[in-house]
Amino acid sequence: MLVDIENLRISFTTRTGMFEAVRGVSLKLGTEKLGIVGESGSGKSVTARSLMKLLPDNTQITADRMTFDGIDILNADERAMRAIRGKRAGFILQDPKYSLNPVMTIGRQIAETWRTHKGGGKREAEEASIDLLDQVLIRDPKRVAALYPHEVSGGMGQRIMIAMMLAPDPELLIADEPTSALDATVQAEVLRLMEDLVSRRGMGLILISHDLPLVSHFCDRVMVMYSGLVMETLDASELSKAQHPYTRGLLNCLPSLTHPKERLPVMVRDAAWTEA
Amino acid sequence: MTGAAAMNSNMIVVDKLRVRFGTNEVVKGVSFEVPAGDCFGIVGESGSGKSTILRALSGLNRAWTGRIAFDGADVTPNRDKEFFRKVQMVFQDPYGSLHPRQTIDRILSEPLVVHQMDNVERRISAALTEVALPPTVRFRYPHQLSGGQRQRVAIARALIAEPKILLLDEPTSALDVSVQAEILNLLADLRERLGLTYILVSHNLAVVAHLCSRLGVMLGGDVVEELTSQDLRAGRTTHPHTAELRALSVDLEEAS
Numbered sequence: 166m167l168v169d170i171e172n173l174r175i176s177f178t179t180r181t182g183m184f185e186a187v188r189g190v191s192l193k194l195g196t197e198k199l200g201i202v203g204e205s206g207s208g209k210s211v212t213a214r215s216l217m218k219l220l221p222d223n224t225q226i227t228a229d230r231m232t233f234d235g236i237d238i239l240n241a242d243e244r245a246m247r248a249i250r251g252k253r254a255g256f257i258l259q260d261p262k263y264s265l266n267p268v269m270t271i272g273r274q275i276a277e278t279w280r281t282h283k284g285g286g287k288r289e290a291e292e293a294s295i296d297l298l299d300q301v302l303i304r305d306p307k308r309v310a311a312l313y314p315h316e317v318s319g320g321m322g323q324r325i326m327i328a329m330m331l332a333p334d335p336e337l338l339i340a341d342e343p344t345s346a347l348d349a350t351v352q353a354e355v356l357r358l359m360e361d362l363v364s365r366r367g368m369g370l371i372l373i374s375h376d377l378p379l380v381s382h383f384c385d386r387v388m389v390m391y392s393g394l395v396m397e398t399l400d401a402s403e404l405s406k407a408q409h410p411y412t413r414g415l416l417n418c419l420p421s422l423t424h425p426k427e428r429l430p431v432m433v434r435d436a437a438w439t440e441a
Numbered sequence: 442m443t444g445a446a447a448m449n450s451n452m453i454v455v456d457k458l459r460v461r462f463g464t465n466e467v468v469k470g471v472s473f474e475v476p477a478g479d480c481f482g483i484v485g486e487s488g489s490g491k492s493t494i495l496r497a498l499s500g501l502n503r504a505w506t507g508r509i510a511f512d513g514a515d516v517t518p519n520r521d522k523e524f525f526r527k528v529q530m531v532f533q534d535p536y537g538s539l540h541p542r543q544t545i546d547r548i549l550s551e552p553l554v555v556h557q558m559d560n561v562e563r564r565i566s567a568a569l570t571e572v573a574l575p576p577t578v579r580f581r582y583p584h585q586l587s588g589g590q591r592q593r594v595a596i597a598r599a600l601i602a603e604p605k606i607l608l609l610d611e612p613t614s615a616l617d618v619s620v621q622a623e624i625l626n627l628l629a630d631l632r633e634r635l636g637l638t639y640i641l642v643s644h645n646l647a648v649v650a651h652l653c654s655r656l657g658v659m660l661g662g663d664v665v666e667e668l669t670s671q672d673l674r675a676g677r678t679t680h681p682h683t684a685e686l687r688a689l690s691v692d693l694e695e696a697s
Contacts, residue, residue: 377618425650431619431622
C-alpha cells in the first residue's frame with residue numbers, strides 16, 4: 166500500500182478559534198489513480214498537502230495512521246520528509262506560472278531537479294532534461310529547454326512541471342487542480358499525458374479537482390468530499406450510479422450539451438451531511 | 442437612414458470589427474448581430490480574441506475599427522455617460538472586480554451617484570433583492586462574502602443603473618459548479634424579467650448552450666462559425682474547430 170490514511174483530522178488555529186478543515190478522512194492508495202472531488206473549502210487540498218506535511222505552522226494534524234510506503238508521516242522529521250518530497254512523491258499545482266522559477270531557463274530547472282535527486286554530471290543532467298521534455302510530448306525539446314517560463318504557454322508550462330516532477334522517478338504523483346488554469350483542449354491533452362505516464366511507470370496518482378466528470382474520466386476511483394468529510398468513494402465507471410445525494414447534486418447541477426435542461430437544479434444541502 | 446425598423450430589432454450590431462495591439466491583430470474583422478432580448482454566446486480558446494471583443498464593445502478598449510451599434514445607434518471609441526448606463530459588464534473574477542475597501546452599499550451606490558439617479562435607498566435594497574441577497578449583506582465588505590455572493594453583488598452593480606445590455610465575461614468559471622447553477626438560473630431569470638440582451642463569453646460550451654440561443658466560435662481572431670445552440674447540441678457543425686470543441690465537451694459528459 167503506497168498511502169494509508171486512517172481517521173485524519175486537520176485543524177487550524179485562527180484569530181477566532183479552532184477550525185477543523187478535515188474531520189476523519191480515511192483513504193488507501195496503491196498503484197492506481199484516485200480522484201478527490203469537492204467544492205472549495207471541502208478539505209480536498211488540505212488532505213493532499215498534509216501527506217507531504219506542506220501546511221502552515223498553525224495546523225494540527227492527528228490521525229490513527231498515516232503512512233507513505235510504510236513510513237510514518239505523522240512522526241517523520243523534516244529531514245525524512247525532504248527525502249520523500251519531490252524524490253518519491255511529486256506535487257503539481259494549479260498554475261505553472263507560480264511553480265516555475267521565472268529567472269531560470271526551463272532546461273536548467275529540470276536539470277537541477279534531476280541532479281538533486283539522482284546526482285550525476287552537468288552534461289548528463291542536461292541530456293536527461295531534454296529527454297524528459299521529449300517524454301511529455303514537447304516538440305523541439307532542445308529549443309524549449311533554452312526558454313524562460315514566461316516564454317511558454319500555460320499548457321506547455323504544465324507539461325514542463327510534469328517533466329520536472331517525473332525526473333526523480335517518483336512512486337506517487339499528487340496533482341492539485343493541474344488543469345484548471347488551462348483551456349479545454351489543452352486540459353484534455355495534459356490529463357491524458359499525465360494518465361499515460363502514470364500508468365506506464367506504475368505510479369500512484371492523486372488527482373484533486375472540483376470537476377467531477379473530468380476526474381472520473383481519468384481516474385480509477387473517485388472520493389467525494391464535503392465539509393471535511395468523505396461523502397462516498399466509488400469506482401469512476403460507476404459515477405452515474407452514485408448514491409449519495411451530494412454526489413448526485415454535483416452531477417445534476419451541471420449544464421449539459423447533449424441533454425438540455427430548461428432550468429438547472431440547484432444543490433439542496435442537507436445538514437446531516439456535515440455531521441461527522 | 443433607411444431600414445431603421447430592421448435595425449431596431451437588433452440590439453447589438455457588430456460589423457467588421459478589428460482590434461490591434463501594436464502590430465498584432467487579435468480581432469480580424471468580426472461581424473455579428475444580436476436581436477433585442479436575445480443572448481449571444483462567444484466561445485473559443487484563450488487568445489482567440491473573445492474577451493477583446495467584449496472590451497471593445499464595452500468601451501474599455503478604444504483602439505478598434507469597424508462598426509459597433511447599440512439599440513440602432515452607432516458608437517464611437519469614446520462613449521458618453523448615457524452609454525455606460527445602457528451597457529454594463531460582469532467580469533470573471535468576483536474577487537478582483539469589487540473594491541476591497543468599500544462596503545457593498547458603497548459599491549452599489551457608485552453607479553447611482555455617477556448617473557445622478559434618485560431613490561438611492563430604495564434602488565440598492567431592490568437590487569439586492571433582485572439578485573436574491575439578504576439585506577444584511579449591504580453593510581458588509583467583499584471579503585466577508587462567498588464567491589457566489591460576490592458574483593451576485595457584481596451582477597447587482599451591473600443592473601442598478603437599469604441597463605439594456607449585459608456583457609458577461611466568463612461569469613461563472615471561477616465558481617463551484619453548484620454556485621454556477623445558481624448564477625446561471627439568476628441570469629436566465631433576469632433576462633426574462635427585465636428584457637435584457639446578453640453577450641456571454643465562455644470557454645464552456647454547455648454553459649453557453651444553456652443560456653444562449655446562438656453562438657459564434659472563435660479561432661485566431663476570427664469567428665469561424667456562427668450557429669444556433671440547437672445545431673451545436675445536435676452536432677450540426679460545419680467548421681472542424683467547432684466539432685473539436687464539441688467532441689471534447691461531449692466526451693467528458695459521457696463519462697458521467
